[in-house]
Amino acid sequence: MSDSSTIKITHSTGSYEICVGRNLIRSVAELLSGINATGPVGIISNAKINDLYGGPIREAFKQADFVTRTILIPMGEEYKTLASAEQVMSALIAQGMERSGTILTLGGGVVTDLGGFVASILFRGVKLVHIPTTLLSMVDAAVGGKTGVNHSSGKNLIGSFYQPDLVIMDVETLKTLEIQDRISGYAEMFKMGVIRDTKYLKFLVDNMDACISPDSSDILIQAISRSCELKAAVVESDEKESDLRRILNFGHTLGHAIESTLGYGIVRHGEAVILGMYGAGWLSNQVGDLSSEDWDSLSTMLKRIPLQLPLKSLNPEAIEKATRLDKKVAKSQLNFVLLHGLGDAYVQPGIPMLMIKLAVDAIKTAWEGRE
Numbered sequence: 291m292s293d294s295s296t297i298k299i300t301h302s303t304g305s306y307e308i309c310v311g312r313n314l315i316r317s318v319a320e321l322l323s324g325i326n327a328t329g330p331v332g333i334i335s336n337a338k339i340n341d342l343y344g345g346p347i348r349e350a351f352k353q354a355d356f357v358t359r360t361i362l363i364p365m366g367e368e369y370k371t372l373a374s375a376e377q378v379m380s381a382l383i384a385q386g387m388e389r390s391g392t393i394l395t396l397g398g399g400v401v402t403d404l405g406g407f408v409a410s411i412l413f414r415g416v417k418l419v420h421i422p423t424t425l426l427s428m429v430d431a432a433v434g435g436k437t438g439v440n441h442s443s444g445k446n447l448i449g450s451f452y453q454p455d456l457v458i459m460d461v462e463t464l465k466t467l468e469i470q471d472r473i474s475g476y477a478e479m480f481k482m483g484v485i486r487d488t489k490y491l492k493f494l495v496d497n498m499d500a501c502i503s504p505d506s507s508d509i510l511i512q513a514i515s516r517s518c519e520l521k522a523a524v525v526e527s528d529e530k531e532s533d534l535r536r537i538l539n540f541g542h543t544l545g546h547a548i549e550s551t552l553g554y555g556i557v558r559h560g561e562a563v564i565l566g567m568y569g570a571g572w573l574s575n576q577v578g579d580l581s582s583e584d585w586d587s588l589s590t591m592l593k594r595i596p597l598q599l600p601l602k603s604l605n606p607e608a609i610e611k612a613t614r615l616d617k618k619v620a621k622s623q624l625n626f627v628l629l630h631g632l633g634d635a636y637v638q639p640g641i642p643m644l645m646i647k648l649a650v651d652a653i654k655t656a657w658e659g660r661e
């Protein structure tokens with residue numbers, strides 16, 4: 291089994307590589323030379339990640355005569371804003387950032403989304419390198435070219451499609467990640483298996499412990515690499531989310547509503563998506579054509595994932611309301627990603643809102659007594 295891998299991603303204006311392995315942050319200067327990065331490197335991170343991993347990265351750049359500037363943003367989703375992006379750009383400009391420079395994001399999805407957005411508009415676009423440091427940002431946020439910040443009216447309402455020039459995933463950085471963040475990332479890999487690849491889904495289920503343990507095993511490298519390949523294949527055929535890419539939202543309609551009603555910070559994004567996938571699977575069996583055999587198998591696999599959430603406070607009415615707001619539902623019906631079978635997802639229009647409440651009841655019943 292390989293202990294590192296490189297995945298080539300092709301998009302409408304070119305291609306880039308995702309490198310997955312151990313101790314890659316120490317080779318960061320060499321990897322940037324490979325994409326002809328010559329100007330200053332603006333490292334965007336937060337204080338915690340900078341303390342953990344910024345030192346070796348700056349040292350590697352120093353050895354290779356790269357000029358670096360480090361800009362820290364405060365920790366937390368609430369700082370993924372246009373105001374933070376402006377502050378980052380002002381600091382970069384004041385510190386001599388140039389059009390020939392490179393933005394390097396070092397952190398979870400908050401940092402890669404905000405830093406990617408900055409790279410897309412600063413000097414009308416500069417080189418962009420992501421070093422995602424959470425499992426979720428490795429398999430989701432840093433792959434696919436969506437960047438953005440939140441607005442007071444909603445999440446990710448301001449942003450751009452902007453592809454990176456390179457993505458470096460060093461699994462050693464995951465050792466310091468909290469267990470809930472590991473599970474959150476595992477959920478997004480699991481989702482890729484459910485919608486695209488049943489063999490991969492079985493691999494994830496058989497190797498769940500290795501995927502969520504702090505050990506940076508070869509299994510984890512394999513799992514991350516395959517998830518990125520699967521996501522990249524979907525994105526390559528629908529870069530701007532007009533059609534196929536929507537299946538990536540499997541579990542997310544209910545997931546977003548659960549996240550907003552339970553409260554950000556109490557539930558991680560991926561944890562809510564696990565419950566959302568349960569609801570979407572249940573709906574696929576009730577109103578779609580997911581066989582009872584596939585549904586039994588999916589629900590069993592989902593319930594094996596260890597979740598510690600205050601599910602008693604899940605309120606079906608509040609979730610229905612949040613879903614309406616999130617999706618601006620027309621005529622009491624909404625589009626929903628369902629399954630024909632495991633590995634085969636599609637978008638079903640016209641799901642009645644009443645079914646959403648019933649799906650949440652099904653989630654509550656399934657997890658009863660497990661909090």
Ligand SMILES: NC(=O)c1ccc[n+]([C@@H]2O[C@H](COP(=O)([O-])OP(=O)(O)OC[C@H]3O[C@@H](n4cnc5c(N)ncnc54)[C@H](O)[C@@H]3O)[C@@H](O)[C@H]2O)c1
Nearest residue numbers: 397398399400401423424426427430431436463464466467
């Ligand atoms: N662009 C996309 O396609 C896309 C896809 C999915 C999610 N997202 C976005 O990603 C964000 C969520 O990402 P996330 O789950 O990575 O959250 P996050 O960036 O908030 O990181 C979670 C926490 O882990 C900490 N952390 C990061 N790396 C660590 C490490 N190696 N060791 C210890 N602690 C570490 C962070 O400081 C933070 O406190 C959301 O803003 C979401 O909108 C974007």
